[in-house]
Amino acid sequence: MIQELSLKDSLISPRILVKYELVSNNFLFGQGSFHKTKGEMISDGKVKYIKVVLNLPLNQSFTYKVPAELSPYIKTGTKVLVPLKRRVLSGFVLEETERKDGRRNLKEIIKVFKDFLPLSDSLIKLGRWISYYYYCSLGEALHSISPIQETFRIQKKKGNEGETLAGQKPGKLNCLIEKSDENIFVPQGKGVFLFKTKDTKKSNLLYLSLIKKTLQRERQVILIVPEINYLLPLKELIHSHYPGGIALLHSRLSSRQRYEEWYRISRGEVCLAIGTRLAIFAPFTKLGLIIVEEEENSAYKQIEAPRYHLREVAIKRGEIENFPVVLSTGSPSLESWYRAKKGVYETIEFYQGNNKSPYISIVDMRKEKDRILSSALEEGIKKNLEENKSTLLFLNRRGFANFLLCLDCGKVLYCPNCNISLTFHLQGKLVCHYCDYQEKAPRVCPSCKGRYFRRTGLGTEQLEIEVKKRFSKAYVRRGDLDVIKSSLLYKKLGSDLADKKIDILVGTQLIIKEEILSHMNLVGIVIADGLLNLPDFRAGEYLFHLFNKIRRLMKPQGRLVIQTYNPAHYAIETLKEKKDNFYRIESRIRKDLGYPPYLHWVRILLEGSVKTKVEKVAETMRESLEKEKTEFLGPSSCPFAKIRGKYRYHMILKNENLSYIREILDKKLSPLFNGIQGIRGTVDVDPLQTM
DSSP states (O other), X not given: OOOOOOOTTOOOOHHHHHXXXXXXXXXXXXXXXXXEOOSOOOSTTOOEXXXXXXXXXXXXXXXXXXXXXXXXXXXXXXXXXXEETTEEEEEEEEEEEOOOTTOOOOOBOOEEOTTSOOOOHHHHHHHHHHHHHTTOOHHHHHHHXXXXXXXXXXXXXXXXXXXXXXXXXXXXXXXXXXHHHXXXXXXXXXXEEEEEOSOHHHHHHHHHHHHHHHHHTTOEEEEEOSSGGGHHHHHHHHHTTSTTOEEEEOTTSOHHHHHHHHHHHHXXXXXXXXXXXXXXXXXXXXXXXXXXXXXXXXXXXXXXXXOOXXXXXXXXXXXXXXXXXXXXXXXXXXXXXXXXXXXXXXXEEOOOSOOOOOEEEEEEGGXXXXXXXXXXXXXXXXXXHHTTOEEEEEOOOOSSBSEEEETTTOOBOBOSSXXXXXXXXXXXXXXXXXXXXXXXXXXXXXXXXXXXXXXXXXXXXXXXXXHHHHTTTSOEEEESTTTOOSHHHHHHHHHHHHTTOOSEEEEOGGGOSHHHHTTEEEEEESOTHHHHTSSSTTHHHHHHHHHHHHHHHSOXXXXXXXXXXXXXXXXXXXXXXXXXXXXXXXXXXHHHHTOTTTSEEEEEEEEESOHHHHHHHHHHHHHHHTTSSSEEEEEEEEEEEEXXXXXXXXXXXXXXXXXXXXXXXXXXXXXXXXXXXXXXXXEEESOSOOO
């Protein structure tokens, strides 16, 4: 039975109180899973007060009273439920404090999450660093570290599920590991190690060996991957060596499942966690190693506050808890390459045995006139069909045409919510792939009433039709978000390729995965220039990483054909070279322009529904910053100037010293943000994109 909450000294309304009790009932899985307060708290004549930080963008803590019956459960890092005006919010205890004379009556905490183990001192320290470096509140940082919304009563599991990594039969895989163990360097102590490897199977053996040797030292391990689809193959591989001893952490877990995994880790029932970004905060107490797979992947950057980069958080946690961090990569990010050159990271190349790579052909499309597929690519497809081999045609643009153009007045049809052209689809509809707005393709131009339109640009739908016309006897399939809308459909695509049911696959970046590319003898990049021409200074690096990934994952005896109107671009030309020429050229350009990693960038984004108001705030921001001794770009309209009905302006602050930029933000921009109505201002430290 739930005790009644006292409304004395509280701003919680009866309506909200009833709602809170019902919600708590839904999550009650046994006695003692949470505690409630009742009445005034007196404890031996002394009242305990605590400072609590909440999941709000506020750089302050709140002081609350602790009822006597809850006092034994309170310590630094404890998760509690507290009233704030007319809301009930969860927060974390920072410290015990004394009440100052003259302060108004303070509210009592409502609940202690007893089954939720308090955050460790090291994780709180990590949260403080995230808060400072990424310019967010400590409450936001700590809630990202502990992404559990409710607590649950855990039932004892039967069998070996959830037990420690011991007493299992290694089987055949162990023999493979033993053979590779001798030559593998296992880092110890604090430091960052950049492991370069081009072979996925060898990478996996490397991980297994590192995990094994770390566990032998009675230390724990976290293995982090950029996307959920990476998890299943790795889990199955490692599980064949360590059955039942793996915690899996990713965003698709329910709150209860996530808590159960957190609970097993915190109780010491498992020594190995595999997961996406949130796994970095797994509450291990004896961590000995963090491995970051594909460290260059942009998925490691958090989009919402706190906008941290997982690589940097992993390195900081290793520094705080004194253990090594391994960054695994086939083509390192420019930041990691730069730090390795400076000696901040130690580089270890793991290239053993046959490292044969697919042959690369670069086709100058200026010589191919109006052809979609070059003669070289067509010949390759014909040869593949004759030999019953699979082909992938990559085009990172969905739909039939990029936009619809009126031939009478030249008007392009745009999304009413976004400043982006609508993509034409064969079903006769126009779609915005940013806000999902849809409308029927008009028969007459809404501007001039003209009846003649041109479908301009190339999308996967049109490419699929053209390929079917050109190779009428081939079985052609399309793989993009319009077709593959579930993991089951994705698995079906992989199994059909394995069963030789697909001759030619047309797809977007969605299918650039090992389970798809491992079947490909030929991959054709239909339009490389679409990636190069993005209005982002990292566009060349993104292309370089993507094409290197494709080459790394496809069959080593295969062929990669890149069609481009700019064959001399260094990001494309250097793909054929084995040396670090791309990094040298890109590094020189960024140094000359004052781009990362030579200077820190902090992006300030303003969004609002009234364009003139956003422009005015942006101009006020510029005037305020002109007096400071730091470089800045803008303010200017974003490349995507309007998304989901919000007008967007941004500014980039540049400086070698990030602390100096923070001082400017605290002094100049925080007061400005706090005084704005109807404008959303966000700060992104070390942004990966500026769109």
